Amino acid sequence: MEMKVETRKNVQVQDVSPSGMKIIWQEIKRDKLAMGSLITLAAILIFVYGASFFMDAKEIAKVDFLSIYLEPSSDYWLGTDYGGRDVFGQLIVGTRNSFTISLFITLFTAIIGLTLGLLAGYFGGATDNVIMRVIDFVIALPQLMFIVVVVTIVPVFNVYVFILIMTMFLWTGKARLIRSKALSERELDYIHASQTLGTPHWKIILFQLLPNVSSLIIVNFILNLAGNIGLESSLTFLGFGLPESSPSLGTLISYARNPDVLENKWWIWVPASLMILVLMLSINFVGQALKRAADARQRRG
Amino acid sequence: MWKFILRRLVVMIPQLFLLSIIVFMMAKAMPGDALSGQELNPNSNPAELDRIREELGLNDPWYQQYGRWAANAVQGDFGISYTHKTPVMDVIEDRLWNTVFLAFVTLIFTYMLAIPLGILSGRYNDTWVDKTVTGYSYLGFGTPIFIFALIMLFIFGFALDWLPSGGSVDSKVDEGTFAYVVSKINHLILPALSTALIATTSTIQYLRNEIIDNKIKDFVRTARSKGVPESNVYSRHILRNSFLPIAAFLGYEITGLIGGSVIIETIFSYPGLGQLFLSSVNLRDFSVVTAIVMMTGFATLLGTLLSDIILSAVDPRIRIE
Numbered sequence: 175m176e177m178k179v180e181t182r183k184n185v186q187v188q189d190v191s192p193s194g195m196k197i198i199w200q201e202i203k204r205d206k207l208a209m210g211s212l213i214t215l216a217a218i219l220i221f222v223y224g225a226s227f228f229m230d231a232k233e234i235a236k237v238d239f240l241s242i243y244l245e246p247s248s249d250y251w252l253g254t255d256y257g258g259r260d261v262f263g264q265l266i267v268g269t270r271n272s273f274t275i276s277l278f279i280t281l282f283t284a285i286i287g288l289t290l291g292l293l294a295g296y297f298g299g300a301t302d303n304v305i306m307r308v309i310d311f312v313i314a315l316p317q318l319m320f321i322v323v324v325v326t327i328v329p330v331f332n333v334y335v336f337i338l339i340m341t342m343f344l345w346t347g348k349a350r351l352i353r354s355k356a357l358s359e360r361e362l363d364y365i366h367a368s369q370t371l372g373t374p375h376w377k378i379i380l381f382q383l384l385p386n387v388s389s390l391i392i393v394n395f396i397l398n399l400a401g402n403i404g405l406e407s408s409l410t411f412l413g414f415g416l417p418e419s420s421p422s423l424g425t426l427i428s429y430a431r432n433p434d435v436l437e438n439k440w441w442i443w444v445p446a447s448l449m450i451l452v453l454m455l456s457i458n459f460v461g462q463a464l465k466r467a468a469d470a471r472q473r474r475g
Numbered sequence: 476m477w478k479f480i481l482r483r484l485v486v487m488i489p490q491l492f493l494l495s496i497i498v499f500m501m502a503k504a505m506p507g508d509a510l511s512g513q514e515l516n517p518n519s520n521p522a523e524l525d526r527i528r529e530e531l532g533l534n535d536p537w538y539q540q541y542g543r544w545a546a547n548a549v550q551g552d553f554g555i556s557y558t559h560k561t562p563v564m565d566v567i568e569d570r571l572w573n574t575v576f577l578a579f580v581t582l583i584f585t586y587m588l589a590i591p592l593g594i595l596s597g598r599y600n601d602t603w604v605d606k607t608v609t610g611y612s613y614l615g616f617g618t619p620i621f622i623f624a625l626i627m628l629f630i631f632g633f634a635l636d637w638l639p640s641g642g643s644v645d646s647k648v649d650e651g652t653f654a655y656v657v658s659k660i661n662h663l664i665l666p667a668l669s670t671a672l673i674a675t676t677s678t679i680q681y682l683r684n685e686i687i688d689n690k691i692k693d694f695v696r697t698a699r700s701k702g703v704p705e706s707n708v709y710s711r712h713i714l715r716n717s718f719l720p721i722a723a724f725l726g727y728e729i730t731g732l733i734g735g736s737v738i739i740e741t742i743f744s745y746p747g748l749g750q751l752f753l754s755s756v757n758l759r760d761f762s763v764v765t766a767i768v769m770m771t772g773f774a775t776l777l778g779t780l781l782s783d784i785i786l787s788a789v790d791p792r793i794r795i796e
Binding site: 307310311314315316317318319320322323324326327400404405407408411412413414427430431433436437440443447450451454455457458459462 | 486490493494501504505613614616617618619620621622625626628629633634640641730733734735737738741742752753756757764767768771772775776779
């Protein structure tokens with residue numbers, strides 16, 4: 175559902191001026207909320223990735239039945255879970271895992287979406303038709319259910335397979351977006367001129383078309399990253415995402431499916447929920463600022 | 476118009492065919508087969524089981540099996556549920572109505588919230604009203620539904636204890652009484668409201684942008700210069716044009732609700748299709764899983780079809796393509 179909202183919104187992004195990066199940076203500097211979000215995000219990521227270097231992942235995953243469901247204290251900053259494991263440590267590892275995995279999913283969907291979108295948009299005709307029919311079909315599937323079923327029936331399941339499965343279902347929105355942009359772009363004079371001069375198609379696509387859709391890609395990448403963090407943690411929450419041995423933020427929140435934990439043991443699920451909210455919102459705010467920067471009509475400055 | 480609908484229907488046939496093949500392949504990849512669903516003598520020897528398998532045609536080539544499966548599925552026969560020991564359709568039926576009911580109420584909540592807010596925010600754009608509404612819709616856009624639903628459940632279901640925290644109806648009340656209806660509605664409010672508060676986001680943004688775009692169009696200026704009162708400019712001229720795309724997204728909205736039912740029904744332990752789906756996956760009751768995936772897949776295809784048809788009715792430019 176989230177995917178769809180993003181694509182619908184992004185369709186409005188038009189007219190990108192060539193000096194994109196500079197304008198983007200100016201727009202972020204001008205927007206206090208986006209700037210604050212960027213700083214928060216950077217701080218969280220540096221802390222989480224830095225701290226996980228010094229932490230012993232095995233130590234965190236070790237079950238200790240003498241310290242089950244402890245409340246937050248100076249020993250355990252955020253208490254312990256049903257296995258006596260430190261919630262704070264799990265929060266750090268979970269944030270790292272959630273972010274890394276979402277980043278990879280976004281990256282892979284971007285590569286597939288970009289390739290197919292550019293091909294469909296640039297060549298049009300039969301190529302476009304075939305690719306679009308596939309996209310129409312995949313986009314209409316109830317994705318969450320399909321992901322759950324595929325996760326259940328794959329013979330080997332680990333983090334890499336999970337990333338692959340997610341990629342399989344999530345590339346379509348991006349491809350459609352880039353295709354529509356490429357479709358309008360190829361009618362412009364600079365492409366026609368290059369074609370007349372005999373520049374090979376791959377050169378036109380890589381060196382002329384790609385730079386002109388780049389800001390659209392960046393904006394979409396960032397908004398998708400936020401969406402994927404939500405989707406990954408939703409799936410893990412339901413029990414069909416990352417295995418418990420590599421905890422994600424969704425793992426911590428999934429303990430709240432037990433009503434007792436939800437009602438009485440807030441320290442297990444509230445910090446992880448807040449972390450997801452902060453991550454997703456700050457990534458989104460940065461993305462929205464970039465989107466304004468990419469659209470001259472909405473620019474603030 | 477009719478030509479477009481017909482062409483759109485023709486496109487849907489291969490989609491439906493492809494969907495059914497994929498679902499069938501998934502079903503084949505799942506452990507267990509039709510025999511797992513029946514009460515068999517646990518002492519039957521493997522040779523006997525093989526003979527029955529042969530009789531049921533489970534050793535036939537896949538396309539023959541697919542043909543039989545599809546023919547049965549069209550008639551609503553998805554086999555026997557392994558855990559419930561009854562035909563799959565009987566298990567699904569009650570749950571289906573619960574989900575449809577929940578989706579319907581959610582849809583009403585969503586539009587009741589989104590339409591006034593979108594109109595306010597578009598009409599008075601760049602005022603504090605607009606900024607508040609836009610802020611809310613950004614928050615909604617960035618909040619995953621499962622976290623929001625958990626927070627709602629925690630606050631209203633447990634901490635304040637205003638609303639029931641799970642189920643679809645109180646077990647103590649009798650069916651058909653007034654108390655039964657009240658209890659049913661009480662159980663709906665929390666899941667429906669949690670979904671609706673998040674789902675409004677896209678509708679609000681769309682309505683707002685449409686209104687702002689339409690405000691400066693020539694037909695609005697003409698209306699104003701004719702002396703049409705401001706309230707009529709909005710109700711007769713701007714809104715009528717701005718609502719069109721919103722109406723068209725109805726189908727996608729339904730599609731999203733069906734997909735989202737898995738999460739929301741699990742959190743509120745609401746006995747609908749989504750919850751049945753997850754529990755069946757966990758119990759490895761794959762005949763039920765297959766049936767649900769096939770049905771929701773079909774429903775989402777229909778939802779997309781509905782939206783496309785409304786869109787083309789509203790905007791003739793789409794038909795030309």
